[in-house]
Amino acid sequence: MTAYQPITAHASGHRFDGERRWAAAIDLGFEARNEGDPVPVTRLVRRRHIGPLRVQRPFYPEGKTGCCHVYLLHPPGGLVSGDELRIEASVAEGGHALLTTPAAAKLYKADGHGVAWGQHTRLQVAKDAILEYLPQETIAFDGSRGEQTTTIELASGARTLGWEVLALGRPASNLPFATGALEQRFHLSLDGKPLWLERQLLDPKHRRFTGHWGQGGATVQATLWAVGLDDEVAAIELLREQLPDNNRWAVTRRRGVLLFRYLGSERNEAWALCEKAWHLLRPTLANVPAHTPRIWLT
Known part of the structure; x- marks a missing residue:
C-alpha cells in the first residue's frame, strides 16, 4: 500500500474564480490489535482532519472483536462551488472496518461563476483485511457542477464492498436536473494493477442523458462493487434469485470485481436494492451476517 501522505489545505477560499477552494479532508487508519482476546480487535489508530470533516467515536455493534463501524460527519451537509472534500481510509492486515454517513449528501447549484466542487475518496485495503464503504445517497440539485472520484487500492487477499447511490434533481418538487x-x-486496482476503471459524464444537455442507449432519462442510479467473494457466480445467482425481478437493475462480474447496477427513478428503491444485496453478499465476503448501522434507522 502507498505510504501515508499528509493532508494539506488550500489557501484560496476567498477567491471568486475557478481556483477558489474551501478544503476539508480526513485520513483514517485502522489496525487489528491483539488485546488478549482470541480474535484481534480492529481499532481506529489514525484520525487526521482539516476543516469540517470528522468522525464519531468507533462503534462495535457486532461485538468487541467484530467489525469497527465509523460514521463520517460533514456538518455542512452538502457541497457548494469551491468545496473540495478528500476522504482517505486504510485498513491494515487482518482489520475489518465499515464506513458510512449519517444522512444523504447534497450537491448544490453552482454559483454565478460556475465554479465546480470536488469530492475525492481513496480507500486502501491490506492483505486479509476488509473495508465496507456504505455512504448514504447523494442528491445532486439542478445546476450542480463537480467531480466525484473513488479510488480503491487492494493488496492480494483484501476484500471490499461498497456503493454509490446518486439521485439527480428533486422530481417530487418538480425540480429536475x-x-x-x-x-x-x-x-479499483489490485497490487497496483487496474481491475475496474470507469468514467461517467452526467450532462442533461447531452443526448446521452435522454437517449435509450445512455441514461435514458433515469434520475437515480447506483453502483455496488464487491471484491473477494469466494464464488462470484454463486453470488450473482443468489442476487438474481432473491432480489425483485425487474429491468432496473443488473449484475455482472469482471476480473474479480462483482458489479451491481441500478438505473431508474426511485431513490428509495435504489437504496433498498443495494442494502438487500449487501445483506446477501456480506456473509460470503466477511463470514458474518450483515449488521445494519444504527444511524440508518434514525
Missing part, C-alpha cells in the same frame, strides 16, 4: 454537469470516476 436540467442544467449543470457531474463527472464520476472509479478506479
Whole structure:
C-alpha cells in the first residue's frame, strides 16, 4: 500500500474564480490489535482532519472483536462551488472496518461563476483485511457542477464492498436536473494493477442523458462493487434469485470485481436494492451476517 501522505489545505477560499477552494479532508487508519482476546480487535489508530470533516467515536455493534463501524460527519451537509472534500481510509492486515454517513449528501447549484466542487475518496485495503464503504445517497440539485472520484487500492487477499447511490434533481418538487454537469470516476486496482476503471459524464444537455442507449432519462442510479467473494457466480445467482425481478437493475462480474447496477427513478428503491444485496453478499465476503448501522434507522 502507498505510504501515508499528509493532508494539506488550500489557501484560496476567498477567491471568486475557478481556483477558489474551501478544503476539508480526513485520513483514517485502522489496525487489528491483539488485546488478549482470541480474535484481534480492529481499532481506529489514525484520525487526521482539516476543516469540517470528522468522525464519531468507533462503534462495535457486532461485538468487541467484530467489525469497527465509523460514521463520517460533514456538518455542512452538502457541497457548494469551491468545496473540495478528500476522504482517505486504510485498513491494515487482518482489520475489518465499515464506513458510512449519517444522512444523504447534497450537491448544490453552482454559483454565478460556475465554479465546480470536488469530492475525492481513496480507500486502501491490506492483505486479509476488509473495508465496507456504505455512504448514504447523494442528491445532486439542478445546476450542480463537480467531480466525484473513488479510488480503491487492494493488496492480494483484501476484500471490499461498497456503493454509490446518486439521485439527480428533486422530481417530487418538480425540480429536475436540467442544467449543470457531474463527472464520476472509479478506479479499483489490485497490487497496483487496474481491475475496474470507469468514467461517467452526467450532462442533461447531452443526448446521452435522454437517449435509450445512455441514461435514458433515469434520475437515480447506483453502483455496488464487491471484491473477494469466494464464488462470484454463486453470488450473482443468489442476487438474481432473491432480489425483485425487474429491468432496473443488473449484475455482472469482471476480473474479480462483482458489479451491481441500478438505473431508474426511485431513490428509495435504489437504496433498498443495494442494502438487500449487501445483506446477501456480506456473509460470503466477511463470514458474518450483515449488521445494519444504527444511524440508518434514525
